[in-house]
Amino acid sequence: MPQLQRLTISATQIENQQITLTPEQYHYLSRVLRLQTDDRFIAMNGQGQWWLAKLVNQQAEIIEPITIYTELPISITSIVALPKNGFDEVVKQITELGVTKIIPVISDRTLLKPSPQKIDRWRRIAIEAAEQSERQIVPEILEPIPFKNSFSLINGSKYICYARGNSPHLLNYLIPFPNTEITIATGPEGGWTEREIQEARAAGFQTVSLGKRILTAVLAPVVALSLVTATAEAASESPNFFKKSGL
Amino acid sequence: MPQLQRLTISATQIENQQITLTPEQYHYLSRVLRLQTDDRFIAMNGQGQWWLAKLVNQQAEIIEPITIYTELPISITSIVALPKNGFDEVVKQITELGVTKIIPVISDRTLLKPSPQKIDRWRRIAIEAAEQSERQIVPEILEPIPFKNSFSLINGSKYICYARGNSPHLLNYLIPFPNTEITIATGPEGGWTEREIQEARAAGFQTVSLGKRILTAVLAPVVALSLVTATAEAASESPNFFKKSGL
Numbered sequence: 001m002p003q004l005q006r007l008t009i010s011a012t013q014i015e016n017q018q019i020t021l022t023p024e025q026y027h028y029l030s031r032v033l034r035l036q037t038d039d040r041f042i043a044m045n046g047q048g049q050w051w052l053a054k055l056v057n058q059q060a061e062i063i064e065p066i067t068i069y070t071e072l073p074i075s076i077t078s079i080v081a082l083p084k085n086g087f088d089e090v091v092k093q094i095t096e097l098g099v100t101k102i103i104p105v106i107s108d109r110t111l112l113k114p115s116p117q118k119i120d121r122w123r124r125i126a127i128e129a130a131e132q133s134e135r136q137i138v139p140e141i142l143e144p145i146p147f148k149n150s151f152s153l154i155n156g157s158k159y160i161c162y163a164r165g166n167s168p169h170l171l172n173y174l175i176p177f178p179n180t181e182i183t184i185a186t187g188p189e190g191g192w193t194e195r196e197i198q199e200a201r202a203a204g205f206q207t208v209s210l211g212k213r214i215l216t217a218v219l220a221p222v223v224a225l226s227l228v229t230a231t232a233e234a235a236s237e238s239p240n241f242f243k244k245s246g247l
Numbered sequence: 248m249p250q251l252q253r254l255t256i257s258a259t260q261i262e263n264q265q266i267t268l269t270p271e272q273y274h275y276l277s278r279v280l281r282l283q284t285d286d287r288f289i290a291m292n293g294q295g296q297w298w299l300a301k302l303v304n305q306q307a308e309i310i311e312p313i314t315i316y317t318e319l320p321i322s323i324t325s326i327v328a329l330p331k332n333g334f335d336e337v338v339k340q341i342t343e344l345g346v347t348k349i350i351p352v353i354s355d356r357t358l359l360k361p362s363p364q365k366i367d368r369w370r371r372i373a374i375e376a377a378e379q380s381e382r383q384i385v386p387e388i389l390e391p392i393p394f395k396n397s398f399s400l401i402n403g404s405k406y407i408c409y410a411r412g413n414s415p416h417l418l419n420y421l422i423p424f425p426n427t428e429i430t431i432a433t434g435p436e437g438g439w440t441e442r443e444i445q446e447a448r449a450a451g452f453q454t455v456s457l458g459k460r461i462l463t464a465v466l467a468p469v470v471a472l473s474l475v476t477a478t479a480e481a482a483s484e485s486p487n488f489f490k491k492s493g494l
Contacts (some may be wrong), residue, residue, distance in 0.1 A: 096463065133461045134461045169437065171477050213382055219344075227477055234419065
């Protein structure tokens with residue numbers, strides 16, 4: 001049912017197949033999407049559950065649960081040094097790609113500290129992008145923290161993209177696919193400082209390249225997520241895909 | 248010399264180690280970048296050659312050729328159905344990634360036909376992005392044409408991204424890397440029509456998926472190029488990278 005509109009609700013809005021809509025949600029369904037009583041839409045709780053629902057007066061009723069699943073089988077965290085501009089687009093695009101958690105970080109070369117309004121805005125963008133890309137999960141976006149403070153929040157395989165370091169290409173670490181939690185850190189305009197790279201290495205990050213051409217701070221996290229999600233998906237679709245390699 | 252500024256010139260501007268600058272180029276170097284006589288910059292001809300040059304009065308002199316090479320060993324063509332908005336960003340990002348040729352196409356679901364001013368604008372964006380990403384080649388951008396007319400302009404391996412078709416993931420065709428010219432076509436908002444998919448298949452395109460999550464028309468070409476350039480680069484860096492696979 002790709003043509004149905006999607007709405008993210010919270011679990012507490014559901015009771016006995018009834019969805020209690022907020023005034024904003026009702027306005028969105030009735031005025032923006034122009035749904036009328038008995039028109040159908042998809043309700044998502046942002047944590048993996050979808051329902052086929054219909055509008056009934058100013059509330060909604062659940063018709064049946066939907067069992068489409070578009071999420072990847074692993075958790076992917078994106079640590080992104082806040083760029084001067086364009087972080088809205090980063091949040092939108094890496095959400096479309098399938099990121100699980102986004103940690104915006106303040107790096108040595110980060111110029112500005114975002115306002116709480118910005119953080120709310122990013123969370124709204126993530127909700128919209130998750131709906132548009134037909135995801136079941138809305139990625140969690142943490143408050144911005146210093147880069148170093150993110151180290152204690154992550155587990156599994158950790159990679160830091162380093163443009164000028166002659167490091168092996170990220171793809172070398174994704175084939176065969178590690179099948180663990182994965183974290184990818186990408187730097188700000190001007191790149192990570194030597195000190196930051198040293199600290200990340202000491203914390204278990206592998207330095208990796210995204211190719212010989214220099215990517216902007218806005219494109220790098222999108223490219224990194226493209227590679228992680230594609231290899232994760234290929235590995236989950238055909239478990240023998242990379243196994244044939246004997247790598 | 249990553250800190251030097253870059254300027255794209257045409258081959259005809261060079262004679263006997265002298266570069267005859269246009270008034271706009273001189274303005275850019277002297278006013279925008281604030282270079283003075285004897286200050287150095289990098290001159291690029293957009294076709295793979297770079298020179299270390301210096302400003303001398305209102306002209307420039309070549310000091311020596313530069314032999315950094317950041318280009319991929321294969322030709323990559325991106326056929327992109329023009330999205331309603333955001334094509335500037337597509338041109339910028341796929342240029343950063345390493346595309347060789349961009350063919351904007353009018354598809355069944357494309358709404359508008361761009362003006363000649365737009366095309367000039369895309370070409371300027373490509374020049375700037377090639378400079379910023381330290382490429383030697385500026386991708387060629389063709390005039391927009393109907394999708395079908397692009398078929399006669401391409402050779403090698405051809406893939407068309409099809410969001411809802413249950414096709415194999417693009418990565419399946421890139422590992423091991425085909426080592427031919429590669430063309431990737433991505434659709435407009437709402438996707439290619441069934442007729443377009445049939446015509447492309449008849450012309451030798453393989454339908455491929457970019458993953459289960461639905462990407463926007465602006466993100467899809469960027470993701471496709473991320474995968475092609477990463478696999479091309481990994482294959483060229485270590486020829487045995489994918490060979491071990493026995494695939």
